[in-house]
Amino acid sequence: MSVNTTRRVILGAALAGATVLGSWxxxxxxxxxxxxxxxxxxxxxxxxxxxxxxxxxMLIDEQNKKGGVLGKKLEAVVVDPASNWPLxxxxxxxxxxxxxxxxxxxxxxxxxxxxxxxxxxELNSILFYPVQYEGEESERNVFYTGAAPNQQAIPxxxxxxxxxxxxxxxxxxxxxxxxxxxxxxxxxYLKSKxxxxxxxxxxxxxxxxxxxxxxxxxxxxxGTAGKKTAVVxxxxxxxxxxxxxxxxxxxxxxxxxxxVAFSVGEEELAGIDTKPLLGHLAAWNYFxxxxxxxxxxxxxxxxxxxKNDKAVTNDPMEAHVIGFAMWVKAVEKxxxxxxxxVIDALPGIEAPNLTGGISKMLPNHHITxxxxxxxxxxxxxxxxxxxxxxxxxxxxxKELDGSKDLVGDWVEKKCGNFNVKTGKCGGA
Amino acid sequence: MRIVxxxxxxxxxxxxxxxQPGVASAQGADEAFTRLGADSFSxxxxxxxxxxxxxxxxAAAIIEALAAGRLLAGxxxxxxxxxxxxxxxxxxxxxxxxxxxxxxxxxxxNGVRRTIQGALGGLGLLNPDPAKxxxxxxxxxxxxxxxxxxxxxxAIAKETDAKAKAALRQAQAAILVAKSDAPPFDRIAxxxxxxxxGDQDALATLRSLPADSSPALxxxxxxxxxxxxxxxxxxxxxxxxxxxxxxxxxxxxxxxGLAITFGVMGVINMAHGEMVMLGAYTTFIVQExxxxxxxxxxxxxxxxxxxxxxxVAGLVGIAIERGVIRFLYGRPLETLLATWGISLILQxxxxxxxxxxxxxxxxxxxxxxxxxxxxLAITWNRLWIIxxxxxxxxxxxxxxxxxxxxxxxxxxxxxxRMASAMGIRTGRVDALTFGLGSGVAGxxxxxxxxxxxxxxxLGQSYIIDSFMVVVFGxxxxxxxxxxxxxxxxxxxxxxxxxxxxxxxxxxxxVFIILFIQKRPRGLFALKGRAVEA
Numbered sequence: 031m032s033v034n035t036t037r038r039v040i041l042g043a044a045l046a047g048a049t050v051l052g053s054w055x056x057x058x059x060x061x062x063x064x065x066x067x068x069x070x071x072x073x074x075x076x077x078x079x080x081x082x083x084x085x086x087x088m089l090i091d092e093q094n095k096k097g098g099v100l101g102k103k104l105e106a107v108v109v110d111p112a113s114n115w116p117l118x119x120x121x122x123x124x125x126x127x128x129x130x131x132x133x134x135x136x137x138x139x140x141x142x143x144x145x146x147x148x149x150x151x152e153l154n155s156i157l158f159y160p161v162q163y164e165g166e167e168s169e170r171n172v173f174y175t176g177a178a179p180n181q182q183a184i185p186x187x188x189x190x191x192x193x194x195x196x197x198x199x200x201x202x203x204x205x206x207x208x209x210x211x212x213x214x215x216x217x218x219y220l221k222s223k224x225x226x227x228x229x230x231x232x233x234x235x236x237x238x239x240x241x242x243x244x245x246x247x248x249x250x251x252x253g254t255a256g257k258k259t260a261v262v263x264x265x266x267x268x269x270x271x272x273x274x275x276x277x278x279x280x281x282x283x284x285x286x287x288x289x290v291a292f293s294v295g296e297e298e299l300a301g302i303d304t305k306p307l308l309g310h311l312a313a314w315n316y317f318x319x320x321x322x323x324x325x326x327x328x329x330x331x332x333x334x335x336x337k338n339d340k341a342v343t344n345d346p347m348e349a350h351v352i353g354f355a356m357w358v359k360a361v362e363k364x365x366x367x368x369x370x371x372v373i374d375a376l377p378g379i380e381a382p383n384l385t386g387g388i389s390k391m392l393p394n395h396h397i398t399x400x401x402x403x404x405x406x407x408x409x410x411x412x413x414x415x416x417x418x419x420x421x422x423x424x425x426x427x428k429e430l431d432g433s434k435d436l437v438g439d440w441v442e443k444k445c446g447n448f449n450v451k452t453g454k455c456g457g458a
Numbered sequence: 459m460r461i462v463x464x465x466x467x468x469x470x471x472x473x474x475x476x477x478q479p480g481v482a483s484a485q486g487a488d489e490a491f492t493r494l495g496a497d498s499f500s501x502x503x504x505x506x507x508x509x510x511x512x513x514x515x516x517a518a519a520i521i522e523a524l525a526a527g528r529l530l531a532g533x534x535x536x537x538x539x540x541x542x543x544x545x546x547x548x549x550x551x552x553x554x555x556x557x558x559x560x561x562x563x564x565x566x567x568n569g570v571r572r573t574i575q576g577a578l579g580g581l582g583l584l585n586p587d588p589a590k591x592x593x594x595x596x597x598x599x600x601x602x603x604x605x606x607x608x609x610x611x612x613a614i615a616k617e618t619d620a621k622a623k624a625a626l627r628q629a630q631a632a633i634l635v636a637k638s639d640a641p642p643f644d645r646i647a648x649x650x651x652x653x654x655x656g657d658q659d660a661l662a663t664l665r666s667l668p669a670d671s672s673p674a675l676x677x678x679x680x681x682x683x684x685x686x687x688x689x690x691x692x693x694x695x696x697x698x699x700x701x702x703x704x705x706x707x708x709x710x711x712x713x714x715g716l717a718i719t720f721g722v723m724g725v726i727n728m729a730h731g732e733m734v735m736l737g738a739y740t741t742f743i744v745q746e747x748x749x750x751x752x753x754x755x756x757x758x759x760x761x762x763x764x765x766x767x768x769x770v771a772g773l774v775g776i777a778i779e780r781g782v783i784r785f786l787y788g789r790p791l792e793t794l795l796a797t798w799g800i801s802l803i804l805q806x807x808x809x810x811x812x813x814x815x816x817x818x819x820x821x822x823x824x825x826x827x828x829x830x831x832x833x834l835a836i837t838w839n840r841l842w843i844i845x846x847x848x849x850x851x852x853x854x855x856x857x858x859x860x861x862x863x864x865x866x867x868x869x870x871x872x873x874x875r876m877a878s879a880m881g882i883r884t885g886r887v888d889a890l891t892f893g894l895g896s897g898v899a900g901x902x903x904x905x906x907x908x909x910x911x912x913x914x915x916l917g918q919s920y921i922i923d924s925f926m927v928v929v930f931g932x933x934x935x936x937x938x939x940x941x942x943x944x945x946x947x948x949x950x951x952x953x954x955x956x957x958x959x960x961x962x963x964x965x966x967x968v969f970i971i972l973f974i975q976k977r978p979r980g981l982f983a984l985k986g987r988a989v990e991a
Contacts, residue, residue, distance in 0.1 A: 076814040080813075233959075236959060240919065241909075243701040243837075244698070244951055244954045244955060247697060253658075254658040254661045254665070256662045256663070256664075257666075268816070268913060271911045276837075279838075279839065281827075285572050286600075298816075303818065415499070
């Protein structure tokens, strides 16, 4: 692993110079308000994060065409933390102290969020975090526009149990914090619904795992107990492609053992032949195939911006759309760019999501969003087979013993982990 | 499940009624067509039932089109789009001049797909084509509906094809096992039929025996289950071995180029993985060109990609050797850092040129799917990769042992100054050797594009494994690399079912570290003066 770390340091050093040159330079001399974009443009996470940088640039551009915010033009400051977790913290510090940004939109992995957290607390700035994550966190300086587990994992399991009559569960994930926490929550939830221990199989694989033969045949074997079986996959990023290829090759069809994934979106499916995957599922809060006027307009705008008719949109992009709209509204409500005032103004702000509803920022700094279940179609898009109403994001899972009494409330209690049993702030 | 069961009962009914025309009502069929246009999964399910219960003459054609996504429905019209682009009216089967406006394909979910499967199963049991009867019997085996029993019995009595008869009997047995009011003697016979079948599906069916069955039945079931389990355990051992060989062949492909550059030349080449990546991207480009210009050649795309990938990676390798590495011979640390830098430059260059997302490399027909040998599912792509790895290994061995350039390579690496004194142009040989190693890595890229992501990070995930294989096998020894790759592959796959993928990998690393303590030169140490030099 030390090999990898050294590599990242070198990469970071090499790119630090490049990004300073590449920073977005203002076109006009008029005073602008800076917005930081903290997404990896190189390294392993570039695959997912590059599009988020582009979508932010597009949103900021559009806002400027509308006249900016509070009469001032916005200016995007793009930095590249190069998929290197410590570098995320350095770049965040640089954005806040040197570029004096008013808010930062960024991070993908939970590790990168945890890495920048102390910086945002110390320097009192605002981070909008757009990716579905494991929950168990509510910070004053962070606004979570992606899904908490109760907005993705639990509704997906409910769907399988109800619609597909699933009784046996394989929880397969990559070995890091998001899958481990999500699976812990799911295991507790399933057991509370009367599923027995022997009907749950939990399996972890390393990052970038590429040889799935044994695991897929284990899943096949687990599915022969005479009960309907499903796989809940928290397999991350690149490892999905060989996993789905192996499923296809070993002939596991969605009608026999459906796989529902929480990290597979339109972007990930771009690299696979989806015909053998017909009917496998994904749970998100947004799909490109959703037919609403807002979404049609967004997709059109995105394709025009990318100058690519095949450009795809995905869930974290929608989270940034909602987050950015909320930030603009909060700034207008507070009539100030001052972080303290904006943080206080944000809870209660509403902004339309792209699936036809209005999302609201909650006191725990999470938002309300609908949960959509989609089946993979032959063209790599998803067919929405189920959609819930707006679900409020829980910062702390109700399923885990350690967190079921906690709530995040930054409006009345001014506390991220208020214990309703003891009535005290500061966790259990 | 209930929909399917209810539906199958109707199929049985319909099949019996099929001989009595006039019973079916036109009204019910009309409702079916309205429901197909309603864009709701439950309506689609109900429509399939209605078509079957009314024995609509077009039922089979409509359901098949629905399964293939070729059934279009909308306001008032339902049409079938044939594979050659013709538009047929679904009600009558007659051709239409033009596609009515405002139609969309009828959507499917897994529930509807299962209904279709069951319906096609029921409809297919009396199909004249034995292959269709077998797949229909398989569908019934999975759906296990009591309602189909009379149809099955009729089909078995008429069946002449031995394979189809066996499949039908198994389907009948699957139903009988779960049917508590069937004669006990029949049910025990059914358990025997399933035991004979002996695969995982049979096991699943046996395990679903109702808990309130008689003790005699339970005992027979228990014996059958343990017999199948015992047999399957043997097959699983064979399967793990096969998986191990397959992983070993992937490791061998990834490492064998490194065995040349690191093993024979002693260059710590961190950019080795990127050569693999370049090979994979070459495959991607070849496929893109073929897709747009010569779609007929698609099945040969990999064959065409093989020499091109070798050349691309080989030439880049030679450029790296001539441009950077030759100035750094004898300075391993600097070589390591320089090649590291090169690997990052190559990654970012590919990322800029092709974008950060995965690129799709399709599988030609002969590499898709799997073949079943007993209970062992052998996927074609893995089989071909093993064959390919073997061929590459043999070719490389032949080049080193049988050709003049191979002789010169061995001479230069064993004793550079002596070789130089004999008139060998060592610089040129170095460049060619490095080019050969890199080219072989490019070949690995062609194979890996079939099982892994084609992304800028492709090489990174193999570089550590490759070094592990070469060091474990013994530096400078191709046979060592072969045996080491296979050993590590098989050991990994035998450990994985017990220890899990993460722990298995850790255990293997610990083992190698300990092994290297004991035998620092790996499995097969090269003997002679070269080592001491």
